[in-house]
Amino acid sequence: KISYDMRMVSEYFKSEQFIFPNEDTTYMEVAELTKMVNENAKSPKKVYVQQDKDLKSYLTKEGVRIGLSTNESKKLVDYVFNTTSPLILDLKQYWNRARPYQYVYQFDVDFHPFNTTSSHSPSYPSGHSLQTMCWKKLMDNINSSWFKKTENVENSVNQSRMSLGVHFASDISFSREICNYLHDNNLLS
Helix, strand or coil: CCCCCCCCHHHCCCHHHCCCCCHHHHHHHHHHHHHHHHHHCCCCCHHHHHHHHCHHHHHHHHHHHHCCCHHHHHHHHHHHHHHHHHHHHHHHHHHCCCCHHHHHHHHCCCCCCCCCCCCCCCCCCCHHHHHHHHHHHHHHHHCHHHHHHHHHHHHHHHHHHHHCCCCCHHHHHHHHHHHHHHHHCCCCC
């Protein structure tokens, strides 16, 4: 239904709608992440690594497991990625928030995130989370009885982003705000 082109974020969002995390919030989030990451990043769950490496394949397989045909699942995931990827990159460039590991130097924290394939862009919002949340909304629109299963997938992806040490909780919360905005304004169908 929609396709984000090279428009600036300000053409479809007012930045004042969103609250960017300040230094105090970021410091608290780094402290919360440190324990979680140092416990999990050395030996992350296999599914977290799979989600990080190839979210598209992961969501396609989950769509099939939940009840779509392979073709339907692939089309749905392609739609989500084609409509959200340019938006995500635009938002990341606009906000330009550093990744958690980049703040550890400023805060002098012992923080050892997992070396991921997907964390080489700014942190805010979490692209994996936003794409999974949009996927979930569309899956639930197809069949509302899938809600619990799609919720489990979403929770797993969101948890993986923090357990791997590549996103703050506020990055994921911002993804939820954006997903809800897209859904509430009929920009996701």
